[in-house]
Amino acid sequence: MSQPPTTGGPAPNASGEPGATGATGGPGAPATGTPGAPAVPRPAGPPGTSPAAPFAAVVPGAPAVPPATAPPGGPASPAGPDEPAAPRQTAWREGLDQLRAAAVTEPGRLRIIGAALAALVLLFGAVTAWQVTDRQQAARAVHRQSQPLSAEAANIYRYLADANTTAAGGFLAGGKEPHSARERYERDIAEASRSLAKAAANTEGSARARAQISKLNERLPVYTGLIETARAANRQGLPLGGAYLRYANDTMTDDLLRAADELYRTESARLNEDYADAEAWPWVALAAGALALGALVWAQRRDYLRTNRVVNLGVLGATGASLAMLVWLVVGHSVARVHLTDSDEHGARSLRVLNAAQISALQARGAENLTLVARGAVVVPDGPDQGKDAYEVRYAAQMKQLTGGTGGGARPESLLARAEALADDTEGSAPVDRAARAAREWQDRHTKALAAGDKGEYDQALSLVIGRKGSTDESFSRVDEALSEARTHEQREFETAAKSARGAFTGLAVGAGVLAVLGALGAVLGIGRRLSEYR
Secondary structure: OOOOOOOOOOOOOOOOOOOOOOOOOOOOOOOOOOOOOOOOOOOOOOOOOOOOOOHHHHOOOOOOOOOOOOOOOOOOOOOOOOOOOOOOOOHHHHHHHHHHHHHOOHHHHHHHHHHHHHHHHHHHHHHHHHHHHHHHHHHHHHHHHHHHHHHHHHHHHHHHHHHHHHHHHHHHOOOOOOHHHHHHHHHHHHHHHHHHHHHHHOOOOOHHHHHHHHHHHHHHHHHHHHHHHHHHHHHOOOOHHHHHHHHHHHHHHHHHHHHHHHHHHHHHHHHHHHHHHHHOOOHHHHHHHHHHHHHHHHHHHHHHHHHOOOOOHHHHHHHHHHHHHHHHHHHHHHHHHHHHHHHHHHHHHHHHHHHHHHHHHHHHHHHHHHHHHHOOOOEOOOOOOOOOEHHHHHHHHHHHHHHOOOOOOOOOOOHHHHHHHHOOOHHHHHHHHHHHHHHHHHHHHHHHHHHHHHOOOHHHHHHHHHOOOOOHHHHHHHHHHHHHHHHHHHHHHHHHHHHHHHHHOOOHHHHHHHHHHHHHHHHHHHHHHHHHHHO
8 A cells, every 4th residue: 555755854765774865966855856845056066076076976975986088099188278289290200101101012112113213314314414514515615715715815925926026127127127027017916906805805704814914905005115116216227226126125025925925824724624624524424324224223123023024114214215325425425535635635735835836936036136136235144144145045045945956956855846746647747847947947047147246247147137038037937837837737626626526515415304304204104014003
């Protein structure tokens, strides 16, 4: 039978203990859902607990309920305001991680190998194009810039020396200077000025050369003014003309010819530098080619060991393109070096020796003329030749450089002997041989003129020096003409060899770029063919 409802005391809980709370009530609270029962507020839990925590967590003596935690693998709770955020990985680190992950699989390794092969072949092509272009530009500078400038500097020296020699020879003729001598002097001065202007327009990168050109431009008008003063005094029969001529000669020798010689040495050094740059082996390109070929051979061997396929057509094509590029580089550069060496040994060097020989002949001729003008008024102040005629000593020194000594022909250390040794054909050696014979004749006639002068027979000595027949002037003219013929031939030899050297580089830079692109494409296609087997 049913029990009447209890109206007093706390309701028993599920365990039968009085005073136990329900799911929502506190001690002594009426049961939830009882009609008319007032709501009892829930006390706040301890700090750090949720308001929804069971009330039993704060009942004295009741066990504490731990806070809820996220299950393993679940979402992490957001960091608090005082906690640092986890560092993000950089793109470089992520790329390395992806690369490591790809390297553990065969498709990933193949992709890495394909990219590396293509990069190596392209690097080989780029380095080859770069180094070949540098050497081609140096060969062009040899052909079109430095050697022509060196020749112009030699021309300046030669024209000035010839003008000085011609002026002294015309002075010996007395007040009635020959018209031919006057024309030759003026032509020499005009040609020297033209060569100076040409050299100044092409030496913008050399401060040293510009300084010498500036000095030549400043001193040349001084020299021509002294020559005109000497001529005016000579026409009037005044002895002062000889003094002005000697002063003009000193200006030419100490200022103009010295500056011209320095300019010539500067341009010759520049020519040597261009030769060295053009002939230098492209070691970086050769090393890059060897590395690319080694990598391609390794990739084919690896493919063979893993698949027993003898040939990978794509990688084989890349190997062929790289090998063709390497062979072209070696052969082309070797041919260019051969022609450059030939242009130097049988062109540029021969021209330098011939220029020096012609300049020595001109200076010897000028000193010979001044010997008769000064008539012993200028002597060597000190040294082993003290008291001797200064111009005769200068003549002997220049003839020693030209022929190696007085009489007996050209000695092995002489300029004429060196020029003949550098000539590689009869067309080049024959004029030098004629110049050597004329120089010996010149020395013999000079000895006779010197003896006549020592005896006081000035007119006979003058005839032996500036006469039309049997004179030293005739012998000098033969030497000068023969050396000019030899120079013209050697200049043609240089032009031919230098042009051939430039031609050996033609198309190599562009060809290297094309072969590199084809080789890289072949490597990518060859590796791509292997990758398609994994799809």
